[in-house]
Amino acid sequence: MKLEVLGTGCAKCKSLFENVKKAVELSGKEAEIVKVEDIPTIMKYGVMSTPALVKDGKVLFSGKLATPEEIVGML
Amino acid sequence: MLKQFADYVAFSLIGLKPGSHGGEALDFFIYDTIKIFLLLTTIIFVVAIIRSSFPPERTKRILSHNREYIGNVMAALLGIVTPFCSCSAVPLFIGFVESGVPLGVTFSFLVSSPMVNEVALIMLWGMFGWKIALIYIGTGLLVAIVAGIVIGRLKMEKYVQDYVWEMQVGQQEIEELTFRDKLVYARDYTRDLLKKIWPYVVIGVGLGAFIHGYVPQDFLAKWAGRDNPFAVPIAVALGVPLYSNAAGVIPIVSALTQKGMAIGTVLAFMMAVTALSLPEAIILSNVLKRRLLLTFFGIVAVAIVAVGYLFNIIL
Numbered sequence: 001m002k003l004e005v006l007g008t009g010c011a012k013c014k015s016l017f018e019n020v021k022k023a024v025e026l027s028g029k030e031a032e033i034v035k036v037e038d039i040p041t042i043m044k045y046g047v048m049s050t051p052a053l054v055k056d057g058k059v060l061f062s063g064k065l066a067t068p069e070e071i072v073g074m075l
Numbered sequence: 076m077l078k079q080f081a082d083y084v085a086f087s088l089i090g091l092k093p094g095s096h097g098g099e100a101l102d103f104f105i106y107d108t109i110k111i112f113l114l115l116t117t118i119i120f121v122v123a124i125i126r127s128s129f130p131p132e133r134t135k136r137i138l139s140h141n142r143e144y145i146g147n148v149m150a151a152l153l154g155i156v157t158p159f160c161s162c163s164a165v166p167l168f169i170g171f172v173e174s175g176v177p178l179g180v181t182f183s184f185l186v187s188s189p190m191v192n193e194v195a196l197i198m199l200w201g202m203f204g205w206k207i208a209l210i211y212i213g214t215g216l217l218v219a220i221v222a223g224i225v226i227g228r229l230k231m232e233k234y235v236q237d238y239v240w241e242m243q244v245g246q247q248e249i250e251e252l253t254f255r256d257k258l259v260y261a262r263d264y265t266r267d268l269l270k271k272i273w274p275y276v277v278i279g280v281g282l283g284a285f286i287h288g289y290v291p292q293d294f295l296a297k298w299a300g301r302d303n304p305f306a307v308p309i310a311v312a313l314g315v316p317l318y319s320n321a322a323g324v325i326p327i328v329s330a331l332t333q334k335g336m337a338i339g340t341v342l343a344f345m346m347a348v349t350a351l352s353l354p355e356a357i358i359l360s361n362v363l364k365r366r367l368l369l370t371f372f373g374i375v376a377v378a379i380v381a382v383g384y385l386f387n388i389i390l
Contacts, residue, residue: 008163008165010160012162044244046245048247049130049158049166049167050163065267
């Protein structure tokens with residue numbers, strides 16, 4: 001599974017990246033986590049409010065900072 | 076009731092003398108902090124419920140069907156309820172213009188969204204009363220609508236960074252939230268926002284209380300009163316670097332008003348603090364060429380100064 005954290009470098013985006021890492025550890029699943037900061041890629045997903053989380057090319061949510069527990073439920 | 080509680084704590088419990096500088100300052104501080112936090116919690120929660128129905132994707136869709144005038148009015152109004160954070164300004168801007176929202180309409184949104192927000196409203200209502208809060212919303216919307224129409228008329232599309240027009244923008248589905256989801260969203264939103272702004276509110280109210288208790292009456296009348304024609308532009312210029320601290324700035328200016336600062340000057344200052352921010356300008360320079368960025372700031376600044384003069388004359 002590939003997880004992409006979309007965000008242009010705001011504080012919330014960094015926290016989301018950390019929460020996603022924790023969530024993957026909690027779930028015990030294998031995942032590649034990448035941080036996406038470039039605008040064209042973010043726009044390709046149609047995301048207008050950051051941070052957002054993308055799983056295998058599908059936007060799970062945007063414009064919020066989810067907790068690790070919430071994210072585990074989505075993986 | 077709040078007043079009695081504040082009096083009780085300041086004068087009976089702590090034992091400061093009513094009428095003394097310290098006593099009055101503490102009394103004022105306790106009363107204002109409790110009042111403001113009660114207002115903030117309730118209203119942010121209610122606004123957040125409304126807000127959950129207007130994700131930026133929906134706002135974008137509504138606006139892409141509207142042209143000049145109606146579009147500008149809709150954009151300014153939607154700016155109140157659509158969640159906006161300056162860190163998302165770039166994707167939001169690109170999303171809007173790429174889906175066919177006219178440039179002027181996009182700017183109406185960009186002006187209104189940070190300026191006419193619930194925190195500024197609550198603080199104004201709590202510290203100045205509902206009339207000033209309503210005047211602030213009304214003139215804030217007007218500034219956003221007029222600035223957007225002017226920018227639209229100037230036909231400045233070529234001053235948007237070229238890459239913006241070439242970008243491929245995907246469509247995102249709008250998730251439908253149940254009422255329960257909305258309550259959860261509103262609860263989290265209120266909690267996060269309060270967590271972020273509470274220190275500013277406490278410091279702002281504290282400084283306001285200090286000014287209230289210690290600064291002599293009419294101290295500012297000479298410099299910031301309505302007779303000084305330079306007060307409005309200076310207040311607007313001072314507002315630019317004070318970005319994002321609306322929650323802390325309002326209690327301070329409220330106290331300054333009691334010391335003789337004119338109300339139009341206060342309104343202009345508030346609008347400058349929220350609408351003209353340096354960090355936002357830097358973020359927007361990613362999508363706007365310098366000429367459009369300066370035009371945008373210039374028009375909004377002129378409109379705000381006009382609002383300041385107007386209310387110094389009529390209020």
